[in-house]
Amino acid sequence: MLAAENPFEHSDGDLVARFNCGDEQAFNLIVRRYQKRIFDLVFRFVRDFDESSDIAQETFIRAHAKLKEFRGASALYTWLYRIAVNLSLNHMRKKKLRSFFSFDDPGVEEPIAEGGPEEDLAAVQIRAQVGRAIEKLPPRQRSIFILRQYERLTHKEIAAVLACSEGSIRAGYFHALKKLRAMLKECA
Amino acid sequence: MRVRKNLFKCREATLVEYLDGTLQPGAKRQVERHVLECLNCRKGLEDLSSTLNLADALLPPESNALFSGAFLYKVRQGIDEGKATPPFLNWRSGILGGLGLSALLLWIFTASPVDETHTGVFSPAGQNMAAQLEFVALVDDYWLETASTDQLLSEVSALGESRYVNLLEAY
Numbered sequence: 314m315l316a317a318e319n320p321f322e323h324s325d326g327d328l329v330a331r332f333n334c335g336d337e338q339a340f341n342l343i344v345r346r347y348q349k350r351i352f353d354l355v356f357r358f359v360r361d362f363d364e365s366s367d368i369a370q371e372t373f374i375r376a377h378a379k380l381k382e383f384r385g386a387s388a389l390y391t392w393l394y395r396i397a398v399n400l401s402l403n404h405m406r407k408k409k410l411r412s413f414f415s416f417d418d419p420g421v422e423e424p425i426a427e428g429g430p431e432e433d434l435a436a437v438q439i440r441a442q443v444g445r446a447i448e449k450l451p452p453r454q455r456s457i458f459i460l461r462q463y464e465r466l467t468h469k470e471i472a473a474v475l476a477c478s479e480g481s482i483r484a485g486y487f488h489a490l491k492k493l494r495a496m497l498k499e500c501a
Numbered sequence: 502m503r504v505r506k507n508l509f510k511c512r513e514a515t516l517v518e519y520l521d522g523t524l525q526p527g528a529k530r531q532v533e534r535h536v537l538e539c540l541n542c543r544k545g546l547e548d549l550s551s552t553l554n555l556a557d558a559l560l561p562p563e564s565n566a567l568f569s570g571a572f573l574y575k576v577r578q579g580i581d582e583g584k585a586t587p588p589f590l591n592w593r594s595g596i597l598g599g600l601g602l603s604a605l606l607l608w609i610f611t612a613s614p615v616d617e618t619h620t621g622v623f624s625p626a627g628q629n630m631a632a633q634l635e636f637v638a639l640v641d642d643y644w645l646e647t648a649s650t651d652q653l654l655s656e657v658s659a660l661g662e663s664r665y666v667n668l669l670e671a672y
Contacts, residue, residue, distance in 0.1 A: 348573070353561040366572070370575050440558050443558055461521070462556055486517065490552060
């Protein structure tokens with residue numbers, strides 16, 4: 314039965330081919346296969362559960378509209394990451410614009426991933442500080458750092474996601490780490 | 502020898518590559534030998550390493566509840582809603598939005614002064630909140646979907662209001 318299909322037992326290529334033949338269930342399997350990874354990636358940028366969820370959903374909605382144009386020049390997840398990164402950066406820019414025009418209260422701290430109530434306050438504060446430091450990185454460096462540090466993508470994969478050279482990925486990662494070190498010095 | 506020279510020349514970049522695990526085995530061994538005898542590099546390596554450890558503390562939330570059928574349901578709902586929108590509405594609303602934005606910008610620039618003492622915040626005097634929100638929504642759409650930052654700036658520059666150009670550039 315289709316509903317019981319395991320999303321991880323098919324290759325991306327098979328699922329894309331099935332979708333291109335009109336099998337919508339194949340797209341559902343793609344969603345189930347990548348939803349957690351895409352959500353986690355978006356959350357690294359946005360740091361808000363509901364907003365991350367919305368953007369992750371939007372990523373798949375956009376992917377559905379464009380999947381027929383996907384030619385397999387890169388891996389499917391690289392392609393999905395690219396959509397998710399662009400949507401996340403756009404969302405953050407929009408948010409910054411709104412706060413610049415003073416309609417969002419800039420004094421309110423965004424919530425970050427919380428542990429249980431017993432969690433050490435210092436750990437929560439450190440996480441908030443790390444989140445803010447990453448947020449202060451320029452968009453490209455932030456993307457490179459997140460994709461390398463958290464998603465463990467290779468330089469080649471990151472270059473495919475961000476459509477730039479591997480050399481610029483190396484340089485971007487170096488500068489991102491240097492900036493983070495400066496910003497987190499007191500924290501360490 | 503060449504790697505050793507480079508190590509001194511661009512020490513930090515080499516240390517970052519070492520931590521990143523992208524150095525060749527030979528260069529990696531050389532870094533390991535070098536930090537044993539160089540206090541600066543050892544300190545630098547410790548600093549970078551503790552930064553990465555701190556960064557690792559930023560965990561994504563537990564999201565089991567999210568990844569039930571609800572997520573897929575919302576995606577499918579979004580896809581269906583997208584299909585229900587006739588394509589001509591997209592470009593038509595874009596044009597209408599652009600015209601609306603131009604009119605609104607013109608109205609704001611000719612009718613209301615900016616509070617220049619309030620740095621970094623756009624607060625045209627005498628406008629109600631609804632109009633301001635509409636303005637922001639239109640700028641959002643214009644900027645993010647219809648045009649680039651440069652286009653937006655040139656559009657605003659063409660209106661001859663340097664105060665607003667400065668505000669947008671500051672942003």
